[in-house]
Amino acid sequence: MDWDKLRIFHAVADAGSLTHAGETLHLSQSAVSRQIRALEESLSTILFHRHARGLILTEQGELLFDATKSMSRRLDAASARIKDSAEEVFGELKVTTTTGFGTLWLAPRLPALYEKYPDLNIDLMLEERVLDLPMREADVAIRMKEPSQADLIRKKLMTVRMRLYASQAYLDRVGTLEHMEDIGKHRLICQSPSAFQVAAGATLVEQLLAHDKPNLLHVNNYFGVLQAVLSDLGIGVMPDYVIEDFPNLVRVLPEVESGEVPVFLAYPEELRQSKRIMAFRDFVQDEIIAHRRRIRDGESVLG
Template sequence: MDWDKLRIFHAVADAGSLTHAGDTLHLSQSAVSRQVRALEESLNTTLFHRHARGLILTEQGELLFDATSAMIKRLDAAAARIRDSEEEVFGELRVTTTIGFGTLWLAPRLPKLYEEYPDLNIDLMLEEKVLDLPMREADVAIRMKEPSQADLIRKRLMSVHMRLYATPQYLARKGTPETMGDLNDHRLICQNINSAQVGAGANLVQTLLSNDIPSVLYVNNYFGVLQAVLHDLGIGVLPDYVVQDFPNLVRVLPEVDSGEIPVFLAYPEELRQSKRIAAFRDFVQEEIISHRKQLREQGNL
């Protein structure tokens, strides 16, 4: 089969529209349509159901789309390996992690990585959704649980605990709670238990809310929770790694703890030799060593 026709077919199937596929490929709609018809004729089958709202793959089209997806995945992996230099680290590296870890821990440390590798381009994708690494939705992931997908190289980086924190100014004004019951006199700042977050964090919030705390501020990510805490709005449920960069935060009710949440770095087996992956992995590991050392010096480990 002609690769150009397969490439155009894949773009149409992915976009669900001849026009949108043409825009992506920089081809006219009529040129895209001709190539798809020619591919259907060569295969003696219909690949799309055509209707007013767009195109839907037929059963035969689904089979071909699965094949072209696998081909493109392998081509992307090959291109990534080719781009990796024997001596240099350069090009795009797509990193996915959670909003909290990405904004509060990873992003503030990236200047060190760029200083060492100025030709590296990081595409930082922050979302709670777990992206499919084998399907190349990202190159490397930092996740708050061990990845379950096959064909991944994984390394445990650290452990995180969700705990309660407040500013000295807030506690001076409102008092420091000594028991869980004392939280009724404070505002709790946390994520809603139904929002996307690690299970241990949601369980801790649920336990705290069972005390019928009258005043609660819900924020849908830990960056927002931290900002509210720093502005003296209340006591926040936050990951313990924030105290490295915000050492003035005071831990409240030390017995309140989510338990250990493992943090893993993972990337596809086929990128094992990637210089960009190796540079990022080593950078993260070095930063975590520094992170743990600083926490010990602060007495927070």
């Protein structure tokens, strides 16, 4: 199959117009039309339905477009990886992590990364969906479990536990929670059971709800839980790393916490030599070490 014709077909299918595709490819509309007709003849099928408002893919056209989209992604990934092996620390780096970790831990620390590498541009994608790193949906990921995708370099950064926190103003108004059995006297702020979350956090909430059922406020990410706690609405189930940046929060029921949640950094094997990846990896590791030291020193002072 002619690669050049496939490239033109992909542009037409993507644009839905011969004219717009021609502008993208720097070809005349007639030249694009001839290539599409030649491709249809070589495949003995019709790829587009033509009407006054543009072009619509036929069933056969949809099949071919799926194939060319996959080819395009792979070519883009290969091109980026070739560049990554030689470039210095500048340009775009696509980072994906969860909404909670990205907003509460990573984003507040990015100024230090930009100060060190001012020409680096971070595209921070915060979502619970696990993006496909080998297909270059992102360059590097920080996830709350060990990645299962093949051909990834992965490093365990730290462990997190879910704990209970409240504002002093809330506790002054409603009263301190001294026993888990008294949870029914309070409002519990946690992720919705239907929201994606780490299993350890969901298990802790189940344990709390096994007692007298409290008034509930469900939020679909930990950033929202934190904002509700800071607004004196109740007792929040949140990851323990929030306490460094919000030291005025009060830990409730210190003996109650979830099991350990591992935090992993991962990136494709092909990006092992990427200067941008190495810079980001080293930055995160250094920040984790500093974070642990500050938490440890704070606990020593309290002790």
